[in-house]
Amino acid sequence: MLIQVLIITFESYNFIKTVKNMRNQILRLLLAGSLLVGALSVHSQGDAFDKGFSLRFGLNLPNSSFGGFDDFNSNWGIANPGTPRAYTKGSSLGFGLQLGSMFFFDGIDLGSQMAIGLDVSYIDLNYIPVNYEFKTLATGRVIGESKMHYFQMGFMVGPTFSFSLVDNMSFDVAFKFNPSWSGFAAGVDLNDEPTNTNYNDTYGGISYFQLGYVPAIYFRYSILFLGFEYNINNGNHNMVNDDHSSFVSNKTNMSRMKFLFGFKF
Numbered sequence: 546m547l548i549q550v551l552i553i554t555f556e557s558y559n560f561i562k563t564v565k566n567m568r569n570q571i572l573r574l575l576l577a578g579s580l581l582v583g584a585l586s587v588h589s590q591g592d593a594f595d596k597g598f599s600l601r602f603g604l605n606l607p608n609s610s611f612g613g614f615d616d617f618n619s620n621w622g623i624a625n626p627g628t629p630r631a632y633t634k635g636s637s638l639g640f641g642l643q644l645g646s647m648f649f650f651d652g653i654d655l656g657s658q659m660a661i662g663l664d665v666s667y668i669d670l671n672y673i674p675v676n677y678e679f680k681t682l683a684t685g686r687v688i689g690e691s692k693m694h695y696f697q698m699g700f701m702v703g704p705t706f707s708f709s710l711v712d713n714m715s716f717d718v719a720f721k722f723n724p725s726w727s728g729f730a731a732g733v734d735l736n737d738e739p740t741n742t743n744y745n746d747t748y749g750g751i752s753y754f755q756l757g758y759v760p761a762i763y764f765r766y767s768i769l770f771l772g773f774e775y776n777i778n779n780g781n782h783n784m785v786n787d788d789h790s791s792f793v794s795n796k797t798n799m800s801r802m803k804f805l806f807g808f809k810f
Contacts, residue, residue, distance in 0.1 A: 593707065593709040593712065593713055593714060593715035593765065594649045594660040594662070594707060594709065594715070595649075596646065596647060596648045596649055596662075597646065597647060597809050597810050598644075598645075598646055598809070598810050599643070599644070599645045599646060599647060599666075599770065599807065599808065599809045599810070600643075600644060600807045600808050600810075601642070601643040601644075601645070601666075601770060601772075601805045601806070601807035601808075602640075602641070602642060602805065602806055602807050603640065603641025603642065603643065603671070603774075603803045603804065603805050604638060604639070604640065604641070604803065604804045604805075605636070605638065605639030605640065605641055605671055605672075605673050605801050605802075605803050606638065606801060606802045606803065606804060607635060607636055607637055607638055608635055608636050608800070608801045608802070609633075609634075609635035610633065610635065610798055610800075611633065611635055611636035611673065611675055611798060611799065611800070611801055612633040612635075612636060612675040612677070612693065612695070612797060612798065612799070613632075613633045613797065613798040631677050631678075631679055631691070632677065632678055632679075632680060633675060633676070633677055633798075634675075634676040634677060634678055635675070635676065636673050636674065636675045636676075636695075636801065637673075637674045637675070637676070639671060639672050639673035639674060639695075639801075640671070640672050641669070641670060641671040641672070641803060641805075642668070642669075642670045643666045643668065643669050643670075643701075643805070643807075644666065644667055644668045645664065645665045645666035645667055645668075645701070646665050646667075647662060647663070647664050647665075647705070647717075647809060648662050648663045648665070649661070649662035649707070650662055650663075658708060658709050658710065659706070659707065659708055659709075660706075660707045660709075661704065661705070661706055661707075662704070662705050662707060663702065663703070663704060663705065664701070664702070664703060664704075664705040664717070664719045664721060664761075665700075665701070665702045666700055666701040666702070666721075667700055668698075668700065669697075669698070669699050669700055669701050669723065669725070670696075670697070670698055671695075671696070671697040671698075671803075672694070672695070672696055672697075673694075673695040673697070673801070674692060674693070674694055674695070675692070675693045675694075675695060676690065676691075676692055676693075677690060677691040677692070677693065677731075678690045678691075679691070679733070679735055688735050688736060689733065689734050689735030689736060690734065691731050691732060691733045691734070692731065692732065693729045693730070693731035693748075694729060694730050694731070695727060695728075695729045695799070696727060696728050696729065697725050697726070697727040697799070698725060698726055698727070699723055699724050699725025699726065699757075700723075700724060700725075701721040701722065701723045701759055702721060702722060703719055703720050703721030703722055703759070704719065704720060705717050705718065705719035706718050706719075713766060713767045714765065714766045714767075715764075715765045716762070716763070716764055716765075717761075717762070717763040717764075717765065717772075718761070718762055718763075719759075719760070719761045719762075719763070720758070720759070720760050720761070721758075721759040721761065722756065722757075722758065722759075723756065723757035723758065723759050723776060723778065724754065724755075724756055724757075725755055725756075725757060725778070726751070726752055726753075726754060726755070727751070727752040727755070727780050727799065728749070728750060728751040728752065729748075729749065729750050730747070730748070730749050731747065731748045731749075732745075732747050732748075733745065733747070733748065752780040752797075753780075755778060755779070755780045755799075757776050757777055757778030757799075757800075758776075758777045758778075759774050759775065759776050759777070760774075760775055760777075761773065761774040761775070763805070765809055768808045768809060768810055769808065770805070770806065770807045770808055770809050771805065771806050772804075772805040772806075773802065773803070773804055773805070774802070774803045774805060775800070775801075775802050775803075776799070776800060776801055776802075776803060777800050778799040778800055779797060779798060779799065779800075780797045780799045
C-alpha cells in the first residue's frame with residue numbers, strides 16, 4: 546500500500562512538473578511575442594506610404610528549365626556533328642540580396658488608402674546553382690554531367706501601386722525593369738566507354754548586357770517585408786574553356802521565381 550502511494554505521489558509530481566514546464570514555455574512564447582509586437586510598434590512607420598530604404602533577402606526558387614542551352618545545342622551540333630549535347634536538369638535553391646528604396650508620388654492623389662510610387666533596387670545580386678547532363682545525339686545516352694554556378698548582378702526600377710486598408714500595412718504590385726550582367730563557372734566530366742571518349746574541362750563565361758522584366762507582389766507590415774518576384778530573362782553568354790577556345794550561347798533561359806523577405810525602414 547505504501548509503495549502504491551509513493552508511486553502515485555511520484556507520478557503526480559512528474560505530471561505537475563510537466564505542466565509547469567509547459568506553462569513556462571507558453572509564458573516565454575507570449576513574452577517573446579509581446580516584445581516583437583512592442584518592437585514593431587516602436588519602429589513602425591507613421592504611414593504605409595512613407596518613402597524609405599529597403600533591405601531584402603531573396604531565395605531563388607528551383608526551376609526545371611533554368612539554364613537551358615537550346616540555341617547552343619543547335620549551333621554546336623551544326624559545327625560539331627556527333628558531339629554530345631548539354632541539357633539542363635534545372636536550378637537548385639539560390640540566394641539573393643537587394644538594397645533599394647521605395648518612393649511615393651505625393652502629387653498623385655488617390656485618397657488615403659492608395660498610392661502610386663517607384664520601387665528602386667540599386668543593387669540586385671543573385672547566386673544560382675544549376676545541374677546539367679550530357680547526352681549523345683544518336684542514342685540519348687547520358688555520358689557525363691556538370692554543375693554550373695551562376696552569378697548575376699544588376700539593378701531594378703519600376704512603378705508600383707500600393708493599397709493600404711490600415712495604418713502600417715500595405716499590399717504592393719510592381720512591374721520593374723532589370724538591366725543586368727551575369728557570369729558562371731563550371732566543370733565538365735564526360736566518360737563514354739563505348740567510344741572511349743574521356744573529357745574533363747572547366748568553363749567560365751560572362752554575359753552581354755541583358756534586360757529582364759520583373760512583375761512582383763509584396764506585403765508590408767510596419768518594417769517587415771515579404772514578397773514574390775518573377776524574373777523574366779534570357780541571357781547571351783560568351784563562354785571560354787581552359788584551353789581558351791570559346792563559343793556563344795544565345796537565349797540562355799534565366800527566368801525564375803524569387804521569394805523575398807526583409808525590411809523597409
